[in-house]
Amino acid sequence: MNAFFEIIGLLAALLTTISFLPQVYKTWQTKDTSGLSLTMFIVFFLGIVLWLIYGIYLNSLPMILANTITAVSSMYLIIMKLKHK
Template sequence: MENIEIMGLVAAVLTTYSIVPQVYKTWSNKSTKDISLTMYLAMFLGVVLWLIYGIYHDSIPMILANFITAVLLFVMVVLKLKYK
């Protein structure tokens, strides 16, 4: 594996992990009053587009990071709709 791919994987792990605490807090507290649905929908759409881009370029770091992030963002959108 090339160094640039390793760097991509590290970046993918860090950026993907960054949303985990928010998902956990929202899930635990069952409160989304301070969460912007518009922001999460826009972010979800952007991440899905990055996922498609990563698939097109056959980039494992982009595919993994954006797939996992899309799932986490989808969970946040569902929680926002459920706990409004």
């Protein structure tokens, strides 16, 4: 039964992480950050880092993988937003 929930967690992590990547790709391609809210992405990034810490504490592979990728992606968007004001 535990393996079932681990698969559910991995699937959830995959879907939520994949859903974020098109925004990162579009921003990388166009360098257009006018539609991005800096405040929202800073708060989002901090929340993701806290989820990552919690995932590490729980030793949850799905939480660690998803939140590491999303933290890096959101940090990239923050840097792009600051660079291309």
